[in-house]
Amino acid sequence: MSVRAISSFIDDDEDNVEGQHVTAGPWSSKKLDAALTGLTSNMAHDFNNLLAVILSNLEMMEKETTPKGEEYRMSAIEATLGGASLVRAMLAFAREQHFTPTTMDINAHLARMTNIVRRILGETIELSIKMETDLWSVHVDAVQLESAIISLATNARDAMREGGTFTMTTKNVELTNDEDDEIAPGPYVCIEATDNGCGMPPEIMTHIFEPFFTTKDVGNRSGFGLAVVYGFIRQSHGHVIVKSRVGGGSTFSIFLPRSESEAVKSEFDHKDRTLPMGHGETVLVVEDNPDVRHVLVKQLESLNYKTIEAINGRQALEILDSKVGCNLLMTDILMPGDLSGYDVARNAWMRNPSIHIILTSGFSGEAANNEGEILPGIEAGFLGKPYRKSDLAWRLHEILTGQQKDENTYHGKIN
Helix, strand or coil: CCHHHHHHHHHHCHHHHHHCCCCCCCCCHHHHHHHHHHHHHHHHHHHHHHHHHHHHHHHHCHHHCCHHHHHHHHHHHHHHHHHHHHHHHHHHHCCCCCCCEEEECHHHHHHHHHHHHHHHHCCCEEEEEEECCCCCCEEEEHHHHHHHHHHHHHHHHHHCCCCEEEEEEEEEEEECCCCCCCCCCEEEEEEEEEECCCCCCHHHHCCCCCCCCCCCCCCCCCCCHHHHHHHHHHHCCCEEEEEEECCCEEEEEEEEEECCCCCCCCHHHCCCCCCCCCCCCEEEEECCCHHHHHHHHHHHHHCCCEEEEECCHHHHHHHHHCCCCCCEEEEECCCCCCCCHHHHHHHHHHHCCCCEEEEEECCCHHHHHCHHHCCCCCEEEEEECCCCHHHHHHHHHHHHCCCCCHHHEEECCCC
16 A cells, blocks of 8 residues: 555544544644655655765776776666666655656667666566667656666566566557547557566556555565556656566556657767766866765866865855856755755856856755746756766756756746
């Protein structure tokens, strides 16, 4: 039973709490829900900071490892990214995950994920990918799509303990009302994930999208995976159909609406290319966590940027008042003291309207929930922790060269 189901149960019986063995105290279901959401969000924020330090240090080791050490390093990076995916799942479940949809090419995204999926499946499972040429574009959150694919691959692996084949297929489809009464007719891009594993009986099928439901042993899985897949699909105005037979494998068919716009291929989309380097620009780094600040400064310096450090908003403003030249402000959103990252950004812009701004956070919901806290005319890029060095390099490049994508831009206003 999910947390939200528990909340509904308490709410439905609120008038009769005293006559039952339910200890709710003075808390209403709304207060309980808010408390659980806040707890999840705060844990996610702190955990993402830890993952950011681990991921950044692993990437800094790139040129310092032996071939065998590189294998271990990549394995650790993928495990760290898996932890970040789990945090995103927690935030999505708490309704605090920020969705930033982009018009994208599913085929290109799947191609970039091939190595990750192969590592998840292991050596005993064959991966087969069949892509339709001239596939339509879709408008979805790329990070959440990646999490969905990883969850489907993980499920397939667990269903094929003795080995097998995992097939991913993309195709254009035109759905009609004959397909399913709940599916709106129209053009969709279909992603099919098929395994030839153990399959699922009907009593399992009816629960697979419930949060916390899992057939794994206690402690092996969070139970978030498929629930988050379902939530992402619904958020994207899509649909999912699952077919399974005991002993005959399973097929997950994800239908995402066709986008009226075509996917735009830009420099930022090609993160496998050589990373763009800085030209000696000065970045003011405002971060209260010393470990996160240290690795961020090292990464910026390795990308040919100069850095100035501040541990809080007040120190950052003192630096700006000292007339030290800063090309870009990179500030955490949630910091101790009386100044948030939004306050720092607003004050920095008032002192220097030409300064570029990037907001960072271990809790991406902060950026979505506080858009109104920056002055009119200020555009700030956003990076959610943990992020790859490539994400940092390209975001700096697009901000400083004026190539900022609108879906990664926050336009502030006075309330």
